[in-house]
Amino acid sequence: MELVRLGKTELMVTRIGFGALPIQSVDRESAAKVIRYAYDQGINFFDTARAYTTSESDLGRALGDLDDKEIIVASKARYKDMEQLEEDFNTSLDNLQRSYLDLFQFHLVNYEHELEEIVKKGGPLEFLKGEIKKGRLRHIGITSHRSGTMLKALETDIFETIQIPFNYIENEPLEKLLPLARSKDVGIIVMKPMAGGVFSSNPLAIRWVLEHPDLVPIPGMCRVEEVDEDLKALDAPLGANELAKLEADKQEFGTVFCRRCDYCMPCPNDIEASFIVRSKMYFKRSGWDKMKQNHIDIFTKGLSCNQCGTCESKCPYELPLTDMVIEESKAMLQKAVELDMLTEEQRQEKLNTAEIEEK
Numbered sequence: 001m002e003l004v005r006l007g008k009t010e011l012m013v014t015r016i017g018f019g020a021l022p023i024q025s026v027d028r029e030s031a032a033k034v035i036r037y038a039y040d041q042g043i044n045f046f047d048t049a050r051a052y053t054t055s056e057s058d059l060g061r062a063l064g065d066l067d068d069k070e071i072i073v074a075s076k077a078r079y080k081d082m083e084q085l086e087e088d089f090n091t092s093l094d095n096l097q098r099s100y101l102d103l104f105q106f107h108l109v110n111y112e113h114e115l116e117e118i119v120k121k122g123g124p125l126e127f128l129k130g131e132i133k134k135g136r137l138r139h140i141g142i143t144s145h146r147s148g149t150m151l152k153a154l155e156t157d158i159f160e161t162i163q164i165p166f167n168y169i170e171n172e173p174l175e176k177l178l179p180l181a182r183s184k185d186v187g188i189i190v191m192k193p194m195a196g197g198v199f200s201s202n203p204l205a206i207r208w209v210l211e212h213p214d215l216v217p218i219p220g221m222c223r224v225e226e227v228d229e230d231l232k233a234l235d236a237p238l239g240a241n242e243l244a245k246l247e248a249d250k251q252e253f254g255t256v257f258c259r260r261c262d263y264c265m266p267c268p269n270d271i272e273a274s275f276i277v278r279s280k281m282y283f284k285r286s287g288w289d290k291m292k293q294n295h296i297d298i299f300t301k302g303l304s305c306n307q308c309g310t311c312e313s314k315c316p317y318e319l320p321l322t323d324m325v326i327e328e329s330k331a332m333l334q335k336a337v338e339l340d341m342l343t344e345e346q347r348q349e350k351l352n353t354a355e356i357e358e359k
């Protein structure tokens, strides 16, 4: 597979990398199989995080027999305090079964005060620079969902890579962020190239990102078929018809939609908020016949949301979840009636019960 230079890191990574967030959702044996399959198909760049539960150890199990130089591995951790960072860094190395990491990123730095904490004198950067001196780390990067914070991060001239959401819908970085990153020769890793599943064709969505020859999309993969599907982007055409399809998806879902990151979870009341707010998109893409009784139970539970705001405060995209959870639950129960999975009386009863409990 074609390689691309990841900015000033000089790392030569494959045109498409492996986003290892969703791998935690399958069993461990399948996870190792998918990762190895991706490697066998030519992918050499794997991006994981301490926060992705089993993801790092899945990568270690699947690829630990390779020489460290054969693949390029990036992990990341949220910065809480120095002790925690040191522990996270050591755990990443152990889990990934490596003597060094190619890239360690400060994870999800969405606010300027978090950035200030990271770059302050005597702060966590000094620890990571120490790891570079020891040969246990090669490069330092940063990830964020907010262009404004990333612009500030670039101004520090500290980070060698940035990782940002970028796709046909979320293309705001085209204006300022990408030009600034390029002018500083910072490597650009693209998360959410498929905008969390909004697009009707994954290869097409990734293809649009690949049109920018220096960007490295890392679509999340957890099935062998997904690896094959995503790699089709390498030679998918992108003419007027394909652009019209992307535009149609954009028009259908707008900009207020769930990206499947699950940072909003868990809900203190055990409501599956993230699934509820993306359920319409999910069933439209995968087929309404996938809706089952257990989903109706999830939407029914969604009606009991007390609008505490916990999920909303954690959503990096600032989705209005306190309203969306109830509204989407109601809409999906209405859909269940249309699909003859629920009678109108049963739906009404569920709404009435929720109202009584609220009072």
Ligand code: SF4
Pocket: 266, 267, 268, 269, 270, 271, 273, 304, 305, 306, 307, 308, 309, 310, 311, 312, 321, 322, 325
């Ligand atoms: S607003 Fe509703 S769904 Fe969100 S955390 Fe609170 S109870 Fe749960």
Ligand code: SF4
Pocket: 257, 258, 259, 260, 261, 262, 263, 264, 265, 273, 274, 277, 314, 315, 316, 317, 318, 319, 321
């Ligand atoms: S609601 Fe927000 S935080 Fe939750 S999964 Fe969707 S985008 Fe992520």
